Amino acid sequence: MATIFDVARVAGVSTKTVSRVLNNEARVADDTLARVRAAVADLDYRPNPNARSLAGRRSYLIGLFYDNPSRNYMADIMGGAIRRCQEKGYHLLTEPCEADDPNLPRLMVSVAARFRLDGLILTPPIVDRQDVLDAIAQANVPLIRIAPRTDPARTPHVHMDDEAAARLAAYHLADLGHTRLGMILGHPDHGAAELRQRGFMDAAAERGLTLSPDHIMPGDFSFARGFAAAEQLLALPNRPTAIFAGNDDMAAATVAAANKHGLQVPRDLSVIGFDDSPIAQVIWPPLTTIRQPTMAMAAAAVDLLIGDSDPEPVRQLGFELMVRQSTGPVGG
Amino acid sequence: MATIFDVARVAGVSTKTVSRVLNNEARVADDTLARVRAAVADLDYRPNPNARSLAGRRSYLIGLFYDNPSRNYMADIMGGAIRRCQEKGYHLLTEPCEADDPNLPRLMVSVAARFRLDGLILTPPIVDRQDVLDAIAQANVPLIRIAPRTDPARTPHVHMDDEAAARLAAYHLADLGHTRLGMILGHPDHGAAELRQRGFMDAAAERGLTLSPDHIMPGDFSFARGFAAAEQLLALPNRPTAIFAGNDDMAAATVAAANKHGLQVPRDLSVIGFDDSPIAQVIWPPLTTIRQPTMAMAAAAVDLLIGDSDPEPVRQLGFELMVRQSTGPVGG
DNA sequence: GTGAAAGCGCTAACAA
DNA sequence: TTGTTAGCGCTTTCAC
DSSP: OOOHHHHHHHHTSOHHHHHHHHTTOSOOOHHHHHHHHHHHHHHTOOOOHHHHHHHSSOOSEEEEEEOOSOHHHHHHHHHHHHHHHHHTTOEEEEEEOOTTOTTHHHHHHHHHHHHTOSEEEEOTTGGGOHHHHHHHHHHTOOEEEESOOSOGGGSOEEEEOHHHHHHHHHHHHHHTTOOSEEEEOOOTTSHHHHHHHHHHHHHHHHTTOOOOGGGEEOOOSOHHHHHHHHHHHHHSTTOOSEEEESSHHHHHHHHHHHHHTTOOTTTTOEEEEEEOOGGGGSSSSOOEEEEOOHHHHHHHHHHHHHTOSOOOSEEEEOOEEEOOSSOOOTTO | OOOHHHHHHHHTSOHHHHHHHHTTOSOOOHHHHHHHHHHHHHHTOOOOHHHHHHHSSOOSEEEEEEOOSOHHHHHHHHHHHHHHHHHTTOEEEEEEOOTTOTTHHHHHHHHHHHHTOSEEEEOTTGGGOHHHHHHHHHTTOOEEEESOOSOGGGSOEEEEOHHHHHHHHHHHHHHTTOOSEEEEOOOTTSHHHHHHHHHHHHHHHHTTOOOOGGGEEOOOSOHHHHHHHHHHHHHSTTOOSEEEESSHHHHHHHHHHHHHTTOOTTTTOEEEEEEOOGGGGSSSSOOEEEEOOHHHHHHHHHHHHHTOSOOOSEEEEOOEEEOOSSOOSTTO
């Protein structure tokens, strides 16, 4: 393995100059630059990341702390972050943790200090823990939050407009002629759940549609709760002709419940989900749903941390209505 | 942040002695050991991993190279590996890559050398690339393969007995009284696909059941192919009363196809899958399937790499038949 | 059983 | 614009 000394020797310069080139510092003569670059290519030299972070103040390492709420969500987050890191010459350190561990602030600061992490990315739900935020701020570690629900101004963050997305769901259903709308809510502890409810109901009201209280069922984002809620909804004498579920798992559960009760989707019931998780396309009929840009959010978080992009401290990403076959005109 | 010097000073020993304690080397006097341990605890000292791997020959870092074939599978692999690493004081470096990148051998060796990785874990399909294996062997980097299908004796590895698992599926169906069995095969490039087919057919034959050729459909592990295959199977005049799909995605597709054609599962058709992926439990009825211990396999791979366990170079993990509601006695 | 000193490969501060 | 000299915090010789 070639070292920086080898490169310096071949290029006929000092190691510091090589270092300058490596780190894109200004003030390097063009021909020096070229010679160093050539030597690097020649020797297939790659800096040793350990030496780099030991000597310097950066590590090219980003820490992702999470308390795995949903498998698919985390897979998307990690996938998006890892790929972007790779593109930028960074690496991702993934640290599972316990959302209610009282020791979490100390743990995170300690890991950040020892590895000289260039920054931290947090996802829900720990993204909203005040003691964690305090500790990170005090330790002066750069932090990007993904989808924070409290105190958003406190740190740079990445999010999407859940409320506007839910509005879109309501418009879609209204456009199809549905008037008896039902909804299965998300987990009450999850800020997005409330936003989705508000957006959906407001937009429905705009179109002159009000949801009767017994058409609004509590839920918790799980298939099981969604299934039970859907069964109740479908047993109602004036059952809704269209149901908006707070996420795809519950939407899938609604489709399953409809099947079980001999109702055909979308002829007898339209169902719309939220997330565009993999399940949306591995059931029949495939779900109409809102595509949440989870991978893109993680990638944007990396960008913000690296500071390689525009310096906006807040990034709002777009969503998309994926119209598939679980929704259709009222009455088939 | 405390350094090794601080610990040495507090314990009244040299840094080398602290280092000995940290690395569990033999020949440290009991009271010295105790004093050092006390100092470490006192100062809440944690060795700097960068300094450690720069100076020493280990990094406490394990590399996982993968070409994300299936989201759920990789999430399980990563989850299992990360958790076990964390327990053992290691960290996991996750490196997505391209399975057909001709440069892969060089890339992997380079990353391993620069990070001084303590070892590599490979998953299908790159686990079977000969040039990759050659390069890793030549670079003398410890390697554990997960579910290799070619040349298993070549390296230590972790796997499960796909064939025996598939036999179990056949016995289950036979025990329920089914005689007209169908099967949807996995991807032909995937070694496990063949093993599952062989196990299923052999076990069926044992019970005096032979699958008619038109009841064996090719597939590729995808929902879409599975759906098409199931539709063909169900359109047959003497359609099977039970179908074994090569994985859960295709089993879910089979249930969906049955629904679409007005057949009720399991009354009119029993379906059994393979993997016990999350989808198995978010459809209706939930799938009877073989639980594949993916997380445990990844954890075992870490164990083998760290050498912290029994020194067997091959580890075979158990599977489990998860009987749920997609299978039932023939004729309902 | 323990310690002194010399690096690991790089960047930081300061000089030139 | 470039080079010199110290470290970063640890493990490794090789003595004792």
